Amino acid sequence: MKDAERMTDTATLDDRTYHSIKDLIYEKCGIKLGDAKKALVAARVRKRMRELQIFSHDEYLQNVLGDETGMELVLLMDSISTNVTSFYRESGHFEIMESNLRKWADEGQKRFRFWSAACSSGEEAYTMAFTVKQALSGAYDARILATDISTKVLGLAHQGVYEEEKTLSIPPDIKGKYMEKVKSGDKAFFSVRPDIREMVLFRRLNLTEMPFPMKGPMDIIFCRNVMIYFDKDLRRRLAVEFHRLLKPGGLLIIGLTESLIEISDGFTRTGPSVYTK
């Protein structure tokens, strides 16, 4: 290891600089970091400090604040956000989506719009696309908007190629229909088929920056496992935006550990973390 790298790796994050980083993250992406996250934040930004040949966290912070392109801030948010996700995560939600789609299709609906807000590396949005394919037949027009604050995960989502291990939660018949096996060296990967990928549009969107540019109406919005990081005020404002964007009877689906209690009374709870406008 070079001396410069060693200096970065031993750099300590003092409380004052940590509080400034914490405030910046809260202001820009709504994520409230507790004091217990200091070591995690220090470790996560160290990699970027090494690349920039910066040896103190304060100098790193000044670099983020002074970067007029905003790219350093994006990279900081990338390194802080928790991106855990999986295909068919909280799988009951996709059964609810499927039964609603069949019902709406039976009523003659042909145009469908969905949003995976905070889509991470794309597994949620592609699971929604598999669900659309399973539920609908004949001619229809279905589009899924998938957004996240992190450019890093959006890049992975756009590629749509996943290690075999990450695809084990996909039922084999569905995987067989909508994904293709690709080999790289002695590792196996699965690539989402082009007709599925065409249904999904990935874009960067910061959930703190309201109002959102979309007009709606949307049929279903998935906003799962991100609101837990936000304070009540932000969650309230988000619920107002989701309400504006959904069609009457449309669904807002949040994470199983999340709730709209004291957040919004514009929705009716119709299932575990499933709300209808």
Ligand SMILES: C[S@@+](CC[C@H](N)C(=O)[O-])C[C@H]1O[C@@H](n2cnc3c(N)ncnc32)[C@H](O)[C@@H]1O
């Ligand atoms: C734990 S993942 C959840 C992924 C998926 N929704 C699921 O439930 O499996 C949370 C995602 O929220 C994103 N995120 C955090 N703050 C955000 C913000 N202010 N705007 C948009 N996305 C944000 C993170 O980048 C991360 O990919």
